[in-house]
Amino acid sequence: MLGHGATLALGALRGLRGGAPPARSLGLSRRAGRVTLRLLSFEKVFDKDHSLPKPCWSKDMRLLFDQFMKKCEDGSWILLPSYEYISTQRSQDFSPFIRAYFPTASELINKEKLSQAQLFTRSFEDGLGFEYGMFYNEAEKRIVCVFQEGPHLQGMPGFFHGGATATMIDSTVGMNAIVSGGIVMTANLNINFKRPIPLCSVLINSQLDKMEGRKLFVSCNVQSVDEKILYTEATSLFIMLDAKKKFDIKELLLNSPPA
């Protein structure tokens, strides 16, 4: 599949792009199931981890979050951090892959825009857009995303925009592929919309179904917080770009020494 690079997209890295920075610019510590990132060499100061509770979170969102934080206590689940900006260093980490799979891309990128760039899912004011936290269970190959939909994500009046649903699905399955396969590209995303999603909080459950060579198959569903209403189901296919040059986020997050 790697030779078929032109048929792939690097979209799967988006979740991580706003998440944990790479090894050489990080110090990691762990307390009560919570992975804490100490930033060492970034150009910007990242003092805000968006995966942590905010005043704008609803009661439902906070209850869901607390429920999974409880599961983190025995180490079976961990909360993945999430930041807004991307370091110059991390941009450089992607360059070899971009050049390899899309040689003309750099000519098309608008340099002026890059200085203003923000991760899509973290580019809204608190409470207006995507509010979420992702929890990872290594043994079960699962990522659960607790997610509150802000009012600027509206499609049909009172309901969530289908594209915003696709965005959070994409982010969740993408993160699952990254922690399982390192640097990956999204090849396919297939979404079945079952019911319209009201502007409230939901739970996104993703599962790594199988790995075949460089292919990773990840499925997910979007449910109400009580898991009684199934809103959406999706399958996805990711391609590992270089099995040898993984970011190895899993190891970074899971095996870091306690502070």
Place this chain on the structure above:
Amino acid sequence: MLGHGATLALGALRGLRGGAPPARSLGLSRRAGRVTLRLLSFEKVFDKDHSLPKPCWSKDMRLLFDQFMKKCEDGSWILLPSYEYISTQRSQDFSPFIRAYFPTASELINKEKLSQAQLFTRSFEDGLGFEYGMFYNEAEKRIVCVFQEGPHLQGMPGFFHGGATATMIDSTVGMNAIVSGGIVMTANLNINFKRPIPLCSVLINSQLDKMEGRKLFVSCNVQSVDEKILYTEATSLFIMLDAKKKFDIKELLLNSPPA
């Protein structure tokens, strides 16, 4: 398929939700292929049609827009207007369908959030998010979306977030389904990512492929402005909710008398 309402989502209306308001709250006029909306009974004043050129548009975006405006001169194409807010009246138009297909939805909708609600694709400051204009060709059953990606839509550094790609695909194929079938729900969206999309301007081509009873099949692709690079391909399935109770947007837009 209508009996299978629980398996559908109302997502397809999103494009229109930010676009043309319904017949009874509109006056329509037409000049040189441009449909102009005169707003009569809205609670908010919508003085900004986001489909019209702005200073933040790039040279590429402006060239693409002008190219399609030229095609509007003989009446074969029209530019579809696009607004930011949704009127109370329009919200009420959706209520019967929401109650029919999702009886418990109203209990889940956060009323406080509704007062702040904005259409997802129009909720960014000028130039930072989605900048686009959609052109409709009735004879060919096509909608072309000229689209500039703002820096707050970033996924991988320098590239467009996969979820943002999905959002604009969803909006474009959704609008095609609406002008062809009236009130519709998205049932499926299947996206094949071919190459990562740099933060620049692109062209989205959508085509109504066939209608079978209440089903509408719409496909699309995302290409570079010179149409030499194919970034993404997608197929979609929409379900007409009530063939008799169409908004009949097509007639409104196309057959309105000249001012």
